[in-house]
Amino acid sequence: MARLNSKEAETILYQRPESMEARPFHFCPGCGHGIVFRLVGEVIDELKIRERAICVASIGCSVNSYEYFKCDGLESAHGRAPAVATAIKRCHPDLVPFTYQGDGDLAAIGTAEIVHACARGENITTIFVNNAIYGMTGGQMAPTTLLDMYSTSTTAGRKSALAGYPIRVCEMLSTLEGTAYIARVTVNSPAAVRKAKQAIKLAFRTQLANLGMSLVEVLSPCPTNWRVEPVKAMDWLAEHMLPQYPLGEYKVIEAVAALKKEVGNA
Amino acid sequence: MSEKTLMAGNIAIAEGAILAHCQAYFGYPITPQNELLEHMSKRMPEEGRVFVQTESELAAINMVYGAAASGCRAMTTTSSPGFSLQQEGLSYMAGAEIPAVVVNVMRGGPGLGDIGGAQGDYFQAVKGGGHGDYHLITLAPSSVQEMMDFAMLAFELADKYRNPVILLPDGFLGQAIEPVVMRPPVTKLPEKPWAITGARGRPKNIINSFAMDPVDYQPHVALLRQKFQRIKQNEVRYEGINLDDAALVMVAYGSAFRSAMTAMQMARQAGLKVGIFRPITLFPFPVAPLSNLSQKVKSFLVVELSLGQLIEDVRLSLSAEAKVELVNQFGGVPISADEILEAIEKIMK
């Protein structure tokens, strides 16, 4: 391995994003939430929007997300973050509210709020973390729990006859005309993390360009409630979640495609 | 400015809110307050302000929360079933100290009930209604003029205490048409340095009603308790009519008060010394004024459009010797002056 010269040795290669607080995450080891928070922080830095961003937290393991960002933030009741963000944006078009929601929050109790924010084409951004489980309350079935998957409320595995089928949020919401950018990404490898960041950045850019609703679903591990070790959780995600929840961009309206072309991966 | 305009109660609330510089309105249709939402759908955009017809009353109250948390005067209006859906949001707002105005034009209940006027949501409004320890300032108008005036007052009190305020008319008042004197618009709004408006040139603001550790949350609730105490000390409002010589005092608010007024006039013509005590703030309830009154008067008649809710607060306020009777209607049916007069005569004979 080549030795670094003194200039290179002084170069900072990796540090906490400026828009994030010096505060250790409270998440379990191997949790995906911490990775996603960091990506949001990096994007806020790169787009220079810390002073305009509003962190609209939800209820779940990310309940206190506003504690980690150096921007204004607030809590919302379980499932209602898109309604809260809608009002903030309507009242202050110059602000950049983003909701950060889990799958129980967004795809169960908050289904109406996210569907109608999308239908109205609210100019807000949603970061939707799908870990196929209710993390905070201790591992019960989520609307996104896979068939035959163990949870503390489906101990013999989720059976469709009793508990229905997992909801594919991106596919469902992309049918709504008010959505401008919808993508599903994951964070189970460095390459996947880089792609996830690009999607999150494009989602924020979509809002900054007033193009309509943007949502990024992030498939994310919950080793604690999946009852697998952190590293194995990344493999479990690839093996079980990816077939049910294919990655990709589900909605890119023309104006967003043009934006994407214009900025590339910057 | 003292020229009078004929106006329906629901419209007076809408115009009062606009005069109070309500910057954002969110609502979902429900009878008997639809005209209010419809009126706002025209007037708010005319004034360059925010109007959203929401997917539910849940969304409406949470949009009010977001708008008010970002420093705007915000309002939603609904009727009883919708008000039930808003209780969680009201608890969050009381917990996070978010000032906003919620109007419940009460209808007959429980359940889907009917679209007549009623006062069955009294407990829900004045005792908290949602989860946890909190109170909402609750104003009870009894005329169309008061619908306008109290809508304005509601915004003022909400900002003064950083607490939601409930305006609690019944469906009969919402539909009533009466002359109204328009008020001058509010031009100066209070500063809200706590609001989430973007962390520009200041430390970030956070709005929540949450702590990981109960030991950290309890002091917050203790502060709320102090605030509710201040509200009880400073904001009691009521009206007394013909109390000086009264041998019997009726206690009533809203449209029940209007029927009681007519009954009082009829009783006085018949030589019966009847007065009326009208609570204007249902929270804070006028406990001390009623208690003082019961040093002098021993006979009370509560007139309400519910099964016996107001009467509980009246009983708690009065001296032990005072006798309290109830005459009421419920389930969306109005009360007539004749029914009340009959009850008066029965007591006074």
Ligand SMILES: Cc1ncc(C[n+]2csc(CCOP(=O)(O)OP(=O)(O)O)c2C)c(N)n1
């Ligand atoms: C009205 C209401 N119902 C239920 C709860 C309890 N609750 C808190 S978090 C949660 C589920 C969170 O799961 P998810 O959204 O998937 O987020 P995660 O914890 O997995 O990140 C529930 C049901 C609540 N806080 N409020």
Ligand code: SF4
């Ligand atoms: S329970 Fe799951 S989602 Fe919650 S912090 Fe732990 S690993 Fe993360």
